Amino acid sequence: MINKELTIINKLGLHDRAAAKLVALASNYQSEIFIEKEGKKVNGKSIMGVMMLAASQHSVVNVAVTGNDEEDAITHIEILFNNCFEEEE
Amino acid sequence: MALIVSGIGVSRGIAIGNVHLLNRGSAPEVFERKLEEHEVASEVERFQGAVAEATNQLRGIRDTIPEDAPKDVASFIDSHILMVKDSMLRKVPIEIIQEQLCNAEWALKQQLDKVVSVFEQMEDAYLRTRINDVEHVINLIQQILKDQQFTVQMKSQPLKGSIIVADDLTPADTVVMQNQNIAGFITEQGGPLSHTAILARSLGIPAVVGIQRARSLLQQEEKIIIDGADGMVLAGIDENTIKKYRQKQREQKDARRKLNSLRNISAKTRDGQRISLQANIELAEDVNALKLSGADGVGLYRTEFLYIDRDVPADEAEQYSAYRKVVRTLKGKPLTIRTLDLGAEKEFDPDYQGPLTQNPALGLRAIRRSLKDTELFIQQLRAILRASAFGPVRILLPMITSYIELVQSLSLLDQAKRELKSEGYDYDPDILVGAMIEVPAAALSATIFAKQLDFFSIGTNDLIQYTLAIDRIDDQVNYLYDPLHPAVLKLIHLTLQAGRKAKIPVAMCGEMAGDPRYTRLLLGMGLREFSAHPSNLLEIKQIINRSKISELESPTKKILSTTVPAKIHPMVDALNE
CATH class of the missing domain: 3.50.30.10 (Phosphohistidine domain)
Incomplete structure (x- = not known):
């Protein structure tokens, strides 16, 4: 299992479209992906779960990935976070 | 009528x-109906059918989006498709139907109420309103169930x-x-x-x-x-x-x-003078607007967002990653980063207990603040330097008033360079450094400043406020705010002359540069680099491409020698005809 702390840097936080991108990415991997914020843990492949984390800008989340492709998964998830979820506005 | x-x-x-x-828009009214045991299976089926139909409809809509539509259009629909497919909306209501022996509509409503209560407690206002999207999706399923879609x-x-x-x-x-x-x-x-x-x-x-x-x-x-x-x-x-x-x-x-149609054409006057048009941006994401405005680069990247509205200022790593992102997106186009320009308008430390000054605009702000808190300043300089390894970056120092501030800033920059070098970081050793000319003292000292600097950028908003002693947000005096006041024009002219003499470029990044009424006057005065909000750039470009500098020079000279403000306005209007 890989654990990584990631910071939300995009302005709007993990809102629906950002969450959609994260979930779409996470769903490409076989690994189980969980995201945790302040003791609340959700499935990284569930958009409702990710949205309900209420992760706003500057909040830090812990991403836990377990499975065959865990390294690949965490690398790409980290890139997505750092790219502000490819947001334009 | x-x-x-x-x-x-x-x-x-x-x-x-x-x-x-x-x-x-609003959900159809939903009532509870109790089921007999034998009805449960068909009710579950009815619910699954509605979810499948909702998914199909959303997919169908997604397919109709033209390929050349902006990317975010599809992403709105994508997130709704993911919601319909989420087990919280697709599976949990089935469990409710089975456990409570109730109709699908009622089960779905209960699940919505539960989700709503979670969203209502969110602190972030924007995220809280995203419940709208969940409601949209659930309403779609409800409408399909009610067959009134x-x-x-x-x-x-x-x-x-x-x-x-x-x-x-x-x-x-x-x-x-x-x-x-x-x-x-x-x-x-x-x-x-x-x-x-x-x-x-x-x-x-x-x-x-x-x-x-x-x-x-x-x-x-x-x-x-x-x-x-x-x-x-x-x-x-x-x-x-x-x-x-x-x-x-x-x-x-x-x-x-x-x-x-001007997006991909460069700004050039009719007599062949190339003009640089740059964008003012605030957030890394703003860079994307550049493509639409056909800018030559970023002439002013404000960095205050890394300091305000947050508990602690961004550390070096976060600043570096923000700057590097912009440098990379610009793909070789120049980026001018202005160091922290805070103090007057907004105190970034929410716990700040210091004295509230009577005259914040004249207080400890911008470069004065950076030179007082050198640790914070060095941290920012290091982040900027590290980003300069990825493309052309210029440093812009705000509110420089005296020569000594320049010397101090440059020596701190040297210190930052030495630190990075010994730590083995890459950076551009010849990074260009410029100063904002936004205080009358700076315009009057431009010849001396030019010896230490690689460029100037005129900040007209503050220059006008300080020259005319007018607070723009004070409704009682803001009618006196006048970019065409002879004193303001004289200071701009002095700065342009000093730059020309020292052979260093002079840009303008204040609002005046983005105001099409002043484009021709500034061209006539010798400005060759305009930096403005991306939404103004195409209009400025259009004016530049229709102008001939040789025709602007002599009327501009007349304007500069006019001392009665009221006479200047019609003369500038005539220039624009």
Whole structure:
């Protein structure tokens, strides 16, 4: 299992479209992906779960990935976070 | 009789068309019905059918989005598709049906209520409002269950050219309506940041939101006009008004088309002088607007967002990653990063207990603050230097007033370079450094400053405020704010001359640079680098490409030698004719 702390840097936080991108990415991997914020843990492949984390800008989340492709998964998830979820506005 | 209603204009443009009232948006009323054991299986099936139908409809809508539509249009629909497929909406209601022996509608409503209560407790206001999207998706399923859905209804009615008036619209509705070539829409709910508003802008549909009771004020099929720029809705109109607005509509379309055709053309005067047009940006994401404005680079990247509205200022790593991102996106175009310009307007430390000064604009701000808190300043310089390894970066120092501030800043920059070198970081050792000329003292000392610097950037907003001793946000004196005051023009002229003599470029990044009324005057005075908000750049470019510097020089000289402010305005107007 890989654990990584990631910071939300995009302005709007993990809102629906950002969450959609994260979930779409996470769903490409076989690994189980969980995201945790302040003791609340959700499935990284569930958009409702990710949205309900209420992760706003500057909040830090812990991403836990377990499975065959865990390294690949965490690398790409980290890139997505750092790219502000490819947001334009 | 004419009726004028005003709301919030969220997407520019004029639309003229007949009202099509849409009574939807809110969920159909849901009642509880108890099931017999033997009914459960078929109820579950009914629910699954509705979810499948909702998924199909959303996918179908997604497929109709043209490939050249902005990327975010599809992402709105994508997130809704993911929600319908989420087990919280797809599976949990089934469990509720089975456990409570209730109808599908009631089960879904209970699940929605549960989700709503979680969202209601969110602290972040924007994230809290995202419950709207969940509601949109659940309403779609409810409507399918009740067999009164929107998309079918829409398909059966020709909407081409009409103006939709609704309580609220979902992103999916907006895409469907766009495909039917509606002229515009009005909603009772929503604000400038609501999804429907963002989509309307992306798709170029004129739209006004936030008109309460719009559906009772306007009548089905009556002809109305909406002006998305100022949020105006005109009803009960006569032929003359329609004619006037049709003309205005045509003019706007023409002007827009002409401006857009300039995107990939560089700014060059008719006598062949190349002018650099750069963008002022605030957030890393703003870089994307550059493509649309055809900018040559970023002339002012404000960094205050890394310090304000947060508990602690961004550390070096976060700053570095923000700067590097912009450098990379610019792909070789120059980036000018202004160091922290805070103090006067906003105190970034929320726990700040220090004395509240009477005159914040004249207090400890911008470079003064950075030179006092050198640790914070070095941290920012290090982040900027590290980003300079990835492309051309210039450093811009705000509010320099005396020579000693320059010397101190440059020596701290040297220190930052030495630190990075010994730590083995890459950076551009010859990084260009410039100063904002925004204090009269700086304009008057420009010749001396030029010896230490690689460029100047004139900040007109502060330069005018400090020269004329006017607080722009003070309503009692702001009528005195005048970019064309002879003293202001003289200081700008002095700065341009000093730059020319020292052979260093002089840019202007204040509002004056983005105001088309002053473009020709500034060209005549010798300005060759304009930096403005991306939305102004195409208009400035159009003026530059229609101007001839040789024709501007002698009238500009006359303007500069005029000492009566009232006489200058008509002279500048004449320059623009």
